Amino acid sequence: xxxxxxxxxxxxxxxxxxxxxxxxxxxxxxxxxxxxxxxxxxxxxxxxxxxxxxxxxxxxxxxxxxxxxxxxxxxxxxxxxxxxxxxxxxxxxxxxxxxxxxxxxxxxxxxxxxxxxxxxxxxxxxxxxxxxxxxxxxxxxxxxxxxxxxxxxxxxxxxxxxxxxxxxxxxxxxxxxxxxxxxxxxxxxxxxxxxxxxxxxxxxxxxxxxxxxxxxxxxxxxxxxxxxxxxxxxxxxxxxxxxxxxxxxxxxxxxxxxxxxxxxxxxxxxxxxxxxxxxxxxxxxxxxxxxxxxxxxxxxxxxxxxxxxxxxxxxxxxxxxxxxxxxxxxxxxxxxxxxxxxxxxxxxxxxxxxxxxxxxxxxxxxxxxxxxxxxxxxxxxxxxxxxxxxxxxxxxxxxxxxxxxxxxxxxxxxxxxxxxxxxxxxxxxxxxxxxxxxxxxxxxxxxxxxxxxxxxxxxxxxxxxxxxxxxxxxxxxxxxxxxxxxxxxxxxxxxxxxxxxxxxxxxxxxxxxxxxxxxxxxxxxxxxxxxxxxxxxxxxxxxxxxxxxxxxxxxxxxxxxxxxxxxxxxxxxxxxxxxxxxxxxxxxxxxxxxxxxxxxxxxxxxxxxxxxxxxxxxxxxxxxxxxxxxxxxxxxx
Numbered sequence: 199x200x201x202x203x204x205x206x207x208x209x210x211x212x213x214x215x216x217x218x219x220x221x222x223x224x225x226x227x228x229x230x231x232x233x234x235x236x237x238x239x240x241x242x243x244x245x246x247x248x249x250x251x252x253x254x255x256x257x258x259x260x261x262x263x264x265x266x267x268x269x270x271x272x273x274x275x276x277x278x279x280x281x282x283x284x285x286x287x288x289x290x291x292x293x294x295x296x297x298x299x300x301x302x303x304x305x306x307x308x309x310x311x312x313x314x315x316x317x318x319x320x321x322x323x324x325x326x327x328x329x330x331x332x333x334x335x336x337x338x339x340x341x342x343x344x345x346x347x348x349x350x351x352x353x354x355x356x357x358x359x360x361x362x363x364x365x366x367x368x369x370x371x372x373x374x375x376x377x378x379x380x381x382x383x384x385x386x387x388x389x390x391x392x393x394x395x396x397x398x399x400x401x402x403x404x405x406x407x408x409x410x411x412x413x414x415x416x417x418x419x420x421x422x423x424x425x426x427x428x429x430x431x432x433x434x435x436x437x438x439x440x441x442x443x444x445x446x447x448x449x450x451x452x453x454x455x456x457x458x459x460x461x462x463x464x465x466x467x468x469x470x471x472x473x474x475x476x477x478x479x480x481x482x483x484x485x486x487x488x489x490x491x492x493x494x495x496x497x498x499x500x501x502x503x504x505x506x507x508x509x510x511x512x513x514x515x516x517x518x519x520x521x522x523x524x525x526x527x528x529x530x531x532x533x534x535x536x537x538x539x540x541x542x543x544x545x546x547x548x549x550x551x552x553x554x555x556x557x558x559x560x561x562x563x564x565x566x567x568x569x570x571x572x573x574x575x576x577x578x579x580x581x582x583x584x585x586x587x588x589x590x591x592x593x594x595x596x597x598x599x600x601x602x603x604x605x606x607x608x609x610x611x612x613x614x615x616x617x618x619x620x621x622x623x624x625x626x627x628x629x630x631x632x633x634x635x636x637x638x639x640x641x642x643x644x645x646x647x648x649x650x651x652x653x654x655x656x657x658x659x660x661x662x663x664x665x666x667x668x669x670x671x672x673x674x675x676x677x678x679x680x681x682x683x684x685x686x687x688x689x690x691x692x693x694x695x696x697x698x699x700x701x702x703x704x705x706x707x708x709x710x711x712x713x714x715x716x717x718x719x720x721x722x723x724x725x726x727x728x729x730x731x732x733x734x735x736x737x738x739x740x741x742x743x744x745x746x747x748x749x750x751x752x753x754x755x756x757x758x759x760x761x762x763x764x765x766x767x768x769x770x771x772x773x774x775x776x777x778x779x780x781x782x783x784x785x786x787x788x789x790x791x792x793x794x795x796x797x798x799x800x801x802x803x804x805x806x807x808x809x810x811x812x813x814x815x816x817x818x819x820x821x822x823x824x825x826x827x828x829x830x831x832x833x834x835x
Contacts, residue, residue, distance in 0.1 A: 264502040306318045321388045363446070417442075468491050678713060718796045764806075
C-alpha cells in the first residue's frame with residue numbers, strides 16, 4: 199500500500215512534528231536504557247549472592263582437598279631419616295665396595311616396594327649416587343651426579359631438603375625429600391626419597407574437580423587440567439627463568455605464564471578469573487569464568503588453588519536479568535501500544551528518507567574505496583616486483599658468496615694439495631726412469647711392477663683432482679646427496695691435514711640420502727671438519743667423532759672434537775658473517791655462516807653444542823630422502 203505524504207501535512211508543525219520527534223528520540227532510548235539497567239541490576243544481585251554461596255561451599259571444599267594434599271606429601275617425611283638407622287648404609291658411605299653397594303641396593307629396593315614410593319637412593323657428600331632402589335632399571339640413578347639439585351645442597355648442610363622437580367635422568371616429575379645422614383655429629387651422606395603425586399591429579403579428574411598446586415616459584419606442579427601444568431601463576435623475570443633453567447628443576451619446559459583473560463579480586467585469596475574454554479569441558483562457549491580460592495599448604499611453601507566454574511551461576515544470573523528486563527519491556531509495550539499506529543506512518547517516511555540517504559552515501563563510499571583499492575593494488579604490484587627483484591639479487595649474491603667460500607677453502611688447502619701431488623710426481627719420475635733401465639736389462643717382472651705402481655699413483659692424483667673439481671663447481675638449491683660419499687669426499691680434500699694431525703677418527707652414522715646438493719653437503723662437511731682440525735692443533739691426541747641418528751624425518755650428523763672449545767663470548771657470534779677466532783690470514787669468518795645458510799635453504803639446520811666433557815660439537819640436521827638398506831656405516835681407521 200502506498201501512502202500519500204500530502205495527507206499528513208495539514209497538521210501544525212508545532213503540534214505534529216515536534217512531539218513526534220521528541221518521542222522518537224527520547225522515549226525508545228529511555229525505555230531501552232531502563233530495560234538494560236533493570237536487567238543488569240537483576241543480573242548483578244543474582245550473581246553477587248550466587249558467588250557468595252559458591253564461595254562458602256568452595257571454602258569447605260578447599261579445606262578438605264588441601265588437607266588431603268598435605269597428608270599425601272607428609273606421610274613420607276620420616277622415610278629418609280630412617281636410613282640413618284641402617285648400619286649397611288653408613289658402611290657403604292665409609293667403604294664403597296661393590297659388595298656393600300649390592301647390600302644397600304637390595305635393602306633400598308625392598309624398602310621402596312613396601313613404602314610404595316617411586317625411588318629411594320643414597321648419595322655421598324659430593325652428590326654422587328652410591329646406591330638406589332632402581333638399580334635394576336635401565337635408567338637407574340646409580341653413579342649419577344646430582345650435586346646441583348637444591349634438595350641435596352640443603353640436606354648436606356643439615357637442613358631438610360624438600361623439592362619438586364623433573365628428573366634429569368628420565369624426565370619423570372616427582373617430589374623429593376632429602377635428609378643428611380649423620381655419624382658422630384658429622385654428615386657423611388644424604389638419603390633421598392622420590393614420591394609421585396600424580397595420583398591426586400587422577401582423583402581430581404575422576405571427581406571432575408578443577409584445582410592445582412603451585413610451588414614456591416609460582417609454577418603449577420599438580421593440576422587436574424594437564425594443559426595448566428608447568429605454567430607460572432605469577433610473572434617470571436628473565437633472570438628467574440634463566441636461573442630455573444640452569445637448575446634443571448623443571449627440565450627444559452618453557453614455564454609460560456598462565457594469563458587469564460580477565461581477573462577480579464574479590465577478597466584475600468579469592469579471585470574471579472576468566473580463561474579460554476577447555477574444549478573437553480565446555481564446547482559451546484568461547485571462554486569460562488572461575489571462582490579461584492587459594493590456601494597455603496602447611497609445612498611447604500606451596501599453595502593449593504580450587505577453581506569453581508561460574509558458567510551455571512552466570513547463566514542463572516543472566517536468566518534473572520532477562521526476566522526483569524522482559525517484564526519491564528512488556529509493561530512499557532502496553533503503555534505505548536495505543537500510540538503505535540500513528541507513529542508507524544511517520545517512521546516509514548523517515549525510514550524511506552534515511553534509506554535513500556544511506557544508499558547515496560554508500561555509493562559515494564564505494565566509488566571512493568574503489569579508487570583507493572586500485573591505487574593500493576598498483577602499489578602492491580610494484581612492491582611485489584621490487585621484492586622479487588631483491589630476492590633474485592640476494593640469491594645470486596648468496597651463490598657468489600658460496601662459490602667464494604669454496605675458492606677460499608681451496609686456497610687454504612692449496613699447500614697440502616700441492617704436497618699431495620708432489621709426492622706421486624716425484625715417485626713417477628723415479629719409477630719411470632728405473633723402468634726404462636729394467637726394460638733395457640730385460641727385467642720385465644720388475645718393470646711390470648713399476649708400471650703397476652705408476653698406474654696406482656696416477657689414479658691417486660686423479661682422485662685428488664676430481665675431488666677438487668667436484669668441490670669447486672657450483673651447486674643447486676635442490677638435489678640429493680649421499681652422506682657417506684660426502685664424508686669421504688671431505689676427508690679426501692683434507693687428507694693431508696688429517697694425516698699430519700695423526701687424528702683418531704670415529705665414524706658412527708648411516709649412509710643415508712639427504713635433500714641437499716652433493717657439492718653443498720661436501721662444502722659444509724669440509725668447513726666443519728676443517729674447523730675441528732683447527733681447534734685440535736694443540737691437542738697431543740686429537741680425536742674426531744662423526745655420529746648420526748634420525749629425528750622426526752631428519753638425519754642429524756654430529757661432528758664433535760676434543761679441542762679447546764669456544765669461550766662464552768665467542769658463542770654469541772658464531773654464525774655471524776666475518777666473525778672468526780682464527781688469525782686474519784687463516785679465515786674470513788664465512789664458513790659457519792655459509793654452512794648454516796646452505797642447510798637452511800634445504801629445510802635443515804646447523805646448530806652447536808658445548809659438551810661438558812670439553813671440545814665442541816656441531817649438529818647438522820638435513821631432511822631425509824629415503825634411507826639406504828639398514829647397514830651401519832661405521833669405520834675406525
